[in-house]
Amino acid sequence: MINPETTAEPIDQDQLTRAQKAMLALSNDVATQLAEDHGVCVRPLAMRRIDQSSGRVDVVPVPCGSTRDDQCRPCADKARRLRMVQCREGWHLEDEPISKPADPTGAQNDLMATRADLHAAYTDARTTGDEEACDEIRETVIEIDQELRALGVRGRLAPLDPGPQTVRRSTRRRQDAPNLPRRPVEDRTVGRVFGGKYRPSTFLTLTLDTYGRVDKHGAAIDPDSYDYRRAARDAIHFPKLLDRFWQNARRCVGWDVQYFGTVEPQKRGAPHFHAAIRGTIPRSELRAITAATYHQVWWPPHDEIVYSGDVLPRWDNRHKAFVDPETRAPLLTWDEATDPDTLTTPAHTVVFGPQVHVKGILGGTEEAGRHIGYLTKYLTKSVGQAAGLNDTATTRQREHARRLAAELAVTPCSPRCPIWLLYGIEPKGVRPGTVPGHCKGKAHKPEHLGIAGRRVLVSRKWSNKSLSDHRAERTAFVRQLLGRAGVKPAYAVDDGPFTWETTAPGDTDVPPRTVLLLHAINQRSRWRADYDAAVLATSDAPPDDRSATEGAAA
Incomplete structure (x- = not known):
């Protein structure tokens, strides 16, 4: 044959x-x-x-640009190698990558002064109720903004209508959180030189706290005692915790810390963070910063589901809002549920786990190249694949992932998440077509394990x-x-x-x-x-x- x-x-x-x-x-x-x-x-x-010029039309192939090797391996590998180049170029810099912004020109100053006069005229027109004048000023300001952009002005321009003020809460630290020294932040991003010629950098790994014992495959040994609720909430709010960490790090060390980091799942499904940091920070300081970093989620309490099954809130055209299916009473709006006078305690607090891995790395060494490869190792895989949820996953692993996904399915991911309707709260931006309990966000998809944000986090002054x-x-x-x-x-x-x-x-x-x-x-x-x-x-x-x-x- x-x-x-x-x-x-x-x-x-x-x-x-x-x-x-x-x-x-x-x-x-x-x-x-x-x-x-x-x-x-x-x-x-x-x-x-x-x-x-000639009018010739050709149909040519253009790369899809996928970053997943199960979709397109060549494009994913190209994207991964590009990230490796980005990481390598900014990790061990000896000179500042950011130059001083250009000084404003006379034309830019004149247009900005005209815009300031229009702001004052708009305020007067709003006070007297002259809507026609307000419309004319809005159109003029739009044209001025376009001219400013054309002249090279960047950044957010002050709007004529600032809108409602955001609720500001106290930034006083929790009493149970360790105190950190606060130093003036120097305008530098490069690290110190040791011995007159060595300028090492840092490789850092941060993890979340434990939720229960797991086996060697990352599956819960006792699923009934494993805290899936806290695991789901920590995964959703993990990006905010990382933001707090870098804010604390810059205030504590006294210089503008720059980083290239990747968010990856552990075998147990919890996210952890690998980061290449330019310059050196003492291990003791990094551990102290990690222990003192936390993020409080000032959302309404969402521990007990109010509506489920066939008993769900309904849209009422008369109230233009979702109402209780039996009493027809409108649900609490987001602003009412988050009123500072009634919401006195956070719904959840995210902290890092005790494990902090810190290692010094010299630029140009084999070890530096190995750690860059480790940083970008799983960027071509989905979150579930990186966590080991593939065809070879054990039954206990699949059950562990299923229970985590079930908890994520009833955990709100943002103030606009339709899952809030299950807790009797009307989310922001609700519409008649909103389906209670069904959110299209990535955080609720089982293959993402609650990691819905970007997988690669790069500071603004990393390589410019x-x-x-x-x-x-x-x-x-x-x-x-x-x-x-x-x-x-x-x-x-x-x-x-x-x-x-x-x-x-x-x-x-x-x-x-x-x-x-x-x-x-x-x-x-x-x-x-x-x-x-x-x-x-x-x-x-x-x-x-x-x-x-x-x-x-x-």
Whole structure:
């Protein structure tokens, strides 16, 4: 019997049985595997490229840009390596990455002064009730704001109508929280130099507290005593706790601490945080900051569910609000439920666990590269996959994840979450179509385990570059290399400029997916050949570094 997987001889398919033909590789699978081998997106998007000078229209494949390897491995790997570059460039800097902002120009000052006069005129018009004048001032301010943006002014401009004031609560620390020293924050982000030549940085790992005993796979040994409610709430409010940590860290150490961090799940499903910190902070201070950091959730109490099953609040057109299904009385609004006069205790308080891992790292060492890889190791996997919830998960693991997901399903994730209706509270922004107890937020999806925010957290002064800036740098590197070598790319297009259009399903000019894959593979092969030729032609180019070609592919 012919085995199509092992034979290298030509196969006459007319002589094969139906079962033997079913074992042959599909052409689409072959194209997909070839695309992965060449680092080409396996889910390309068909886009129309229109040359504005000649009018020529081409349908070209554009990478999907996915960050999940179970969706598109080449795009996910490219995104992960870009994050590694971002982490490496900002971790061990010796000079400040942020330059002083430019001084305001005369034109900017004149427009801002005009805007100030309009603010005063708007206040007078609102006081006298002249709505026509208010409308004219609003239109003028919009035009001035557009001119200010065009002149290079950034930041939020003061609105004419500030809106309702946000409820401010006391920032006095809890009596049971350790005190921290508060120092003036210096305007610097780089770390200290030791011994005249060493400028180490820090690798930090923070975890949440324990909720009960777990086995080696992270599943609860005694699910009935495991505190799933606290685990769910801690996971949802974990990003706020991290914000508090960095605020405390900067106030305590006295300089503008910068970090590159990733949020990952532990086997038990609780999030933990790995961070590369520029500069060094003593271990004792980091442990003291961690112990003193907490986040209070000033939300209404949500311990007992009021409505469930078929007995749910209903929308009432007369009241324009949700009402009790029996008494028809309107539910408490969010503002009423969070009134500072009645809400005197927080609904939940999040704290870190006692485990704090701190390690000093020198830049340019093998250890630094290993920790960068560790930071970005699970970025291409979903939260559930990173926690080990795959096909090999044990029955106890699946039951543990199910009970955590069940608790997350009745835990509000924001002031606008429809789950508040189950507790007799009308959330913010409620509409007639809101379904009580059904929230589309990521926090309630079982595969996210309550981790709904960003997986990568980067401080603003880390490298003074966005991901787009890093992509542009890699593309510029390739172009400069080709220019020094005198290599004209085979894919270069001299015409342009171009405009782009999306395609719709059923468009007759869009080729099949396999054709798009083959076109992208051919394009990548030509790019690689041009890059290799340029590397051989220039002696100062790194012979084994081909990562920059991925930037050009983007």
